[in-house]
Amino acid sequence: MLHIGNERVPACSGLDRRSFMHVGAAGMAGLTLPNLLSLEQAGAVEYDKSKIKNCITLFLVGSPGHIDTFDMKPEAPDDIRGKFKPIQTNLEGVHLCEHFPLLARKMDKVAMIRSMHHNTGTAHSNGSRWQMTGRDAIGANQQPHVGSVVSRVFGPKGNLPSSIVLPGKIGNTGGPSINGQEARYLGSAYEPFFLNGDPARSDFKVADLVPAQGQNEFRISARRELLKQIDSVQRRAETSTTIQRDSAYSRAFNLLTSTEAKTAFDLDKEPDKLRDRYGRNTLGQSALLARRLIERGSRYVTVNHFDTVFNICCWDMHANGTSLNNTYLDYERLLCPQLDQAFTALIEDLEERGLFEDTVVTILSEFGRTPKLNARGGRDHYPPAWTNFICGGNIKGGQVIGSTDRIGAAPHDRPIKPDQLIASIYQGMGIDLETTMMPGPGSRPIRLIEAEPIHELF
């Protein structure tokens, strides 16, 4: 609890608009954002007690064709319906592509949203910004990553970063490389931790957990003490930036010296059979690592299925004969099997550990793909319609929300925009969007997201 005068004001979690305005008014009388951050860092705000659920997002870079995967149109003409066959799932009347046989048996656990759409551009980065931040904003108005928002509002639960991105940051996807992956105006202390390593490799190490050559724990601790002394001098000219830096240094030291953190990243602690169940590939092992991180204190883990779309086997199925030459072969041999296995293993594993109700799991992507096959048998970017998934946490599974028209060209009913899905993630995590605020640009209190959650999910 944060005390201002004689009034006890909750920390950002559970803080209603009126109270936040009260803090804001107090700030004008002397309690500035740096002061607030200091109080938080001094323990006046009890982040560890901010009880919300967690979230693991599997983000499909390049984006699957909805008609080839989750929204098949077997009655459509040849040049639309594509090559794959639908199979019945365990939800009556609901079909998926034949290359998702494991997911077909888990549809009672998940909510499938078939009417996703946006209208702000066909670049990967448009969709990525929507799905990572809940808005498609560029320039000075760039928004923070959802994980950064969660990190800022609810803080860490231990020595692990609150928001982690596996296996690495999305890089070149063609257009502007503004993919909504940073903390932006929330500050460097709330940047997601980017792993930058492939947990499927036998030589996998987390660079930030390995001391530089010549360093040992004694020297690291000595440096932390030295930094504290310097910091006390710095505080005379304190700004929010120095405080954020302080917090970022502190996190880095914690990560470097924490046995718990080292253990969290050690996949060798998992049984071989479970590692096989997730799939010994980058997506599968990242999903397993995500579970370990959530279990040990991270709040929001994003798993990017690929970091680029060029010269790599990924969902971006243009079949263009050159650097974007993914086709149905990539889908049936590599991509669908990986996702089918990793997603269903994650659900099963979370359930077995009693974590499914404490963890929202989503599959997000940037857009759908053109209903009509292009001249080379591929499909191109198509934001007017696609399918995503959400389950776990407070989410009601076993349902399909929305639909598209007979050729998958546009939502037929219940159109859903990405910000509604992001709002649903927050609510699925148990965050009350009516009472929880965050500091916006210039410390102005704002809602976490303006859109309303998808009511059918709750």
Added chain:
Amino acid sequence: MDQKFEGTPQAEIKLDGRKLIRGDVSNDWGLRLQWQIKRDGKVIATPLARTDMEYVHDDKTPGKYEVVLQMWKYINYKKNKQGEFTESKFIDISNTVSYTI
């Protein structure tokens, strides 16, 4: 980063009449897993093997049937203009069983 697949997946298969039974796949890459069914030396079917541990091939055409479990092996992104992989390929990951009709 491109994906690198290490080790080699392995599984045992056996035959019970015409019913094929597979064990768990160790070092499972999580890529397409299929039964490769040959009749008199020619591949006639490659059904998915991921979901179930057992499979019966319906075809009763007379001949010698040989079956092996295969998984896709991704080596690199090299493809021809049509998008067909030129180096990545299916590999056998089990023993072979056979029966005659």
